[in-house]
Amino acid sequence: MLLRLPFLLFQSNEQCFGAGTPNCKVAIVMARDKNTSASRYKQHSMIIVPMDTPGVKLIRPLSVFGYFDHFHGGHFEVHFDNVQVPVSNLLLGEGRGFEIAQGRLGPGRIHHCMRSIGAAEVALKILCERAAQRTSFGKKLYHHEVVAHWIAECRIAIEQARLLTLKAASHIDTLGNKAARKEVSMIKVVAPRAVLKVIDCAIQVCGAAGFCEDFPLAEMFAYMRTLRIADGPDEVHLSTIAKMELLEQAKQLRAHL
């Protein structure tokens, strides 16, 4: 809750990424003012909060499929208990948090997708190398037709995800975030799905080794699985795509009347 005083006062329990590293000096908190009469898109503010502000407490680290991601500081449950910061810590202005978030969501989402595709390429490389090294039932794994078809399906999935991502990126560049919304939602669904499929095949080809830290596959899987929820779960994006498709179909229909 954000109170409009000479200073900002609020409290909240959040899951924060990177909070566990000593390099983390400030948090950007997105707070909603429950007392405002502003429209639902103007109730949120983003506020810079130094981590040593009284009332900020790191409660516990949270794992993702067992990984704590210590290198990046991990996910932490953080409580903000009557935290008070100067008004000047507001980013952009009061009630403009949603606007800031929207501005970065298109580029942020496509950034995740691009990295997904890179991860998928790594996984497919590992799959192919392993399939060339290991033998079962008297022949190399890639001579097993089923494994070969996995390789083909993985390449197809990656190519299709890459092309759609490039199209979305081109729309962002040339038409802007808003006009690219449908394409961004499409890749946000497609890219994690493609990479999860590739990693899953790679794990299966690597056998038990694929689960442990000798390969990056299991950790990649864990991280990529979060992308089906982070920045909007698949289901919200599918509903967005459907809505926009129906509008476009209706427009075309009217144009023919």
Add this chain to the structure above:
Amino acid sequence: MLLRLPFLLFQSNEQCFGAGTPNCKVAIVMARDKNTSASRYKQHSMIIVPMDTPGVKLIRPLSVFGYFDHFHGGHFEVHFDNVQVPVSNLLLGEGRGFEIAQGRLGPGRIHHCMRSIGAAEVALKILCERAAQRTSFGKKLYHHEVVAHWIAECRIAIEQARLLTLKAASHIDTLGNKAARKEVSMIKVVAPRAVLKVIDCAIQVCGAAGFCEDFPLAEMFAYMRTLRIADGPDEVHLSTIAKMELLEQAKQLRAHL
């Protein structure tokens, strides 16, 4: 069997497309010479055979999922019984049938894929219109979340198939048929799969009407299902893609040594 005489003499039982229309005046027969010692790629010849040549018999029409495709003359079982034509009816030259076929397969396959994508657009249009007209359980079909998500998944499938087809087409144009082989195989797998999925969803939304001739959906489905076999079944293309992927991965690996 092709005998090298002053004339060409052969026999065969074939399934021929379009043979049932009176406009069909000639067949192009691909015949293999069983007596040749030529390499396996130089044993086939293509021969123009007028349909009124003695020994050419239309045996019976063949349906595809119950459709006889009368408009295009339909598929026919045709027997060639000791058929004899002048040597000048040979296309390009003896033993060059495989070469001719290879030359047209890339463009032929992409042509099928392009039409698939057009068909998928038609099916999605029908799906959306029907979902906007019909009501069940008190709301329009497109307000059913499951139907909405089908619409989204269909659009995603079409976009991805289209982009990969455009990439393959661009490769054919700029790099040639041979260099585009992997991309052509990829779309040959992807495009029929995408369109079949879209048509299947559209049928489900149209209900029983979707099966009959009041909508083009069932006939489109029948035709598109043949594309998973025609010009090489999916499985052959997947094996081709896998082989080329493994070669490329091996090349990259060596480049890093």
Add this chain to the structure above:
Amino acid sequence: MLLRLPFLLFQSNEQCFGAGTPNCKVAIVMARDKNTSASRYKQHSMIIVPMDTPGVKLIRPLSVFGYFDHFHGGHFEVHFDNVQVPVSNLLLGEGRGFEIAQGRLGPGRIHHCMRSIGAAEVALKILCERAAQRTSFGKKLYHHEVVAHWIAECRIAIEQARLLTLKAASHIDTLGNKAARKEVSMIKVVAPRAVLKVIDCAIQVCGAAGFCEDFPLAEMFAYMRTLRIADGPDEVHLSTIAKMELLEQAKQLRAHL
């Protein structure tokens, strides 16, 4: 529309199964009384209508994926234009059509599922025989690992569909139609899905021959595809299952409190 007069008078346009055979002497028409104030479950009546009653018109046969099913008389569009029959033609009683329909839906649906499983066995038999006869790339089709895995997946799908159908049948026998509703909905979704998958694999193994009348596969596919809509589309059954599952989970939860 059903008018309550000394006789029954109604009109409607329907799609009727079997109407095209001369053996078809009567239709059972399910008519809804638009003027009644009865509850929504008591607005429908079933009426025996001799096909030679004035006002009954066979408009046209309707194909299902191109098949007209002449043997069983086919599907017909039938118009009922101010058709008048004696009140004694009412089945069971006015407003009891829904009750009659409900009584037969459980057994009717399971009957379809049982036949689906039989069809799936036929298709798998054809698949295995063909895979044992044909050779590609120098080995029998069933030595292609991908085809072998299709065979395994088909057997798995059939076994699972059969066991669930047997469970549903046992529930109907021992607990009655109503108590078996969830199981019946489950097999109504599962059985057509399983058989369509098996037929699709069988077609792919048979190649182009699988589409034509030399094999029963394409016609079986067409018929089985209608089962995903007939007697309630998959989506309605899935919603029913979910509702009952949620009720049971809630009951268990309360039992633990």
Add this chain to the structure above:
Amino acid sequence: MLLRLPFLLFQSNEQCFGAGTPNCKVAIVMARDKNTSASRYKQHSMIIVPMDTPGVKLIRPLSVFGYFDHFHGGHFEVHFDNVQVPVSNLLLGEGRGFEIAQGRLGPGRIHHCMRSIGAAEVALKILCERAAQRTSFGKKLYHHEVVAHWIAECRIAIEQARLLTLKAASHIDTLGNKAARKEVSMIKVVAPRAVLKVIDCAIQVCGAAGFCEDFPLAEMFAYMRTLRIADGPDEVHLSTIAKMELLEQAKQLRAHL
């Protein structure tokens, strides 16, 4: 390598389950004699090795998707370097390791499947509870049709996996391990697949919370994913099922001649 001396001497690098707990006093090592001329099914022996035998070294713990499973002692890389134990530590007899393993594989696999189904029930319970507690876009999650259909699909998958497991168990009980091989392979493929699907849906419904230790879902997923590899990867089981199906189909065919 096993040497036949007054004592057994061997060396090996293994991945051992449970090796990290102080309660682990002995390992059962399956060793292959490379010098034997015995048939391939009689080259392995099982040997009891006290963990404090000289030459036994715990190298490092191995994680599974980030989990170290400390409670059960975890997976460890263990080296056996010229380890020497009395001949009396041989289980059953020299060269009978394969026989011992085969004897327990049927019951062992079905045991995994039974626990999978239990895990799937837990995951579905969590899914339903969460879907009843949380709201998005103004309605409870289970009122979102897509979530409702997940619940239905999960129930269907669990029911089918359970029935097939019961059938396999009944075959083991009444016909013995060997006669139940096909059914055991079928559930070994089906059960992990079903439970992974249910857990994945449950995670998606729980959102980011589903990944962390506040729910058992992510850890269950990690463990269940290993079952697609442990005790024979899916692909080996599918090949086994196909082989047995083809034999049965061939037998039936001959019976009809």
